[in-house]
Structure formats: C-alpha cells, structure tokens
Amino acid sequence: MRADNSHHIVTAARRRATATRRRAVAAIRRMDNAGQPISFDAVAREGKVSRSWLYNQPDLRAEIERLRARREPAPGRHQVPDQQRASDTSLRRRLEVATERNRQLKAENRQLREALAVALGEQRAASIVGQLGDTPRKKSQPVIGPC
Known part of the structure; x- marks a missing residue:
C-alpha cells in the first residue's frame, strides 16, 4: 500500500x-x-x-x-466645470460672429479678384499697344554672320 x-x-x-x-x-x-x-x-x-x-x-x-x-471620467460628466463651460447663447453668438466674418472675407476676396482682373487686363492692353507702336521698345540685336 x-x-x-x-x-x-x-x-x-x-x-x-x-x-x-x-x-x-x-x-x-x-x-x-x-x-x-x-x-x-x-x-x-x-x-x-x-x-x-x-x-x-x-x-x-x-x-x-x-x-x-x-x-476615466464617467459618461455624461464634463471635463470642464459647468461654470466654465460656454452657454448655448454664447456659442450661438460666436457662430454669428464667425459667419459674419466669413461673409466679409468672401466680399473682400471678390473685390480683390476683380481688381486683379482689371490690373492684368490693363497690363495686357499696354503690352499689346507697345508692340503695335511705330518705334520698337527694344533695339534688336545685330545679326552676326558666319566667321
């Protein structure tokens, strides 16, 4: 055993x-x-x-x-204390201000594009008139023949 x-x-x-x-x-x-x-x-x-x-x-x-x-923060709890959180009213106001600034920038861009188009058109017209004039703007280089 x-x-x-x-x-x-x-x-x-x-x-x-x-x-x-x-x-x-x-x-x-x-x-x-x-x-x-x-x-x-x-x-x-x-x-x-x-x-x-x-x-x-x-x-x-x-x-x-x-x-x-x-x-881990519990679901539904906020990282920022409630007193420091932005209210719905302030968030709406911020959105309104941002939207208005966006409109202003769009208008400014449109004006700048139009001014650029006018300036480029004037520059192009001036270069065409200068090419068609009686006197050439630049003197041509003399032609050098064979040596």
Missing part, C-alpha cells in the same frame, strides 16, 4: 495561489502609483497572471474596477 502524499500537492497549490495573488496585488499597486491606466488586461500582463483568474477574484476585480473608474 502506498502512503497518501496528497498533502504535498495541496501545499504546493496553496503556495502557487498565494504567489499569484501577491504578484497581482503588487502589479495593481505599482501601476496605480505610476499613474498607469488600470485594466484587467494591463494588470494581467504586469502581474503575469491570467485575466480570467483576475475576473474570478472578487476583491481584486472590485479594486481594478474602482481604480479604472477613478481614472
């Missing part, structure tokens, strides 16, 4: 479970102290434990969820 040595297996399993818990807790503390984002995946990688194991540990799961929620 063989002796029952199962207590050795149970002891080793308890040691592994304790070491796994220590690694996970240490990883959570390190990440929180360093200001790193806390997630199940990140803690599992940092602590070298499985995500499923983390999900099955109620106390660790609650701590990870608490730390994750603390770092």
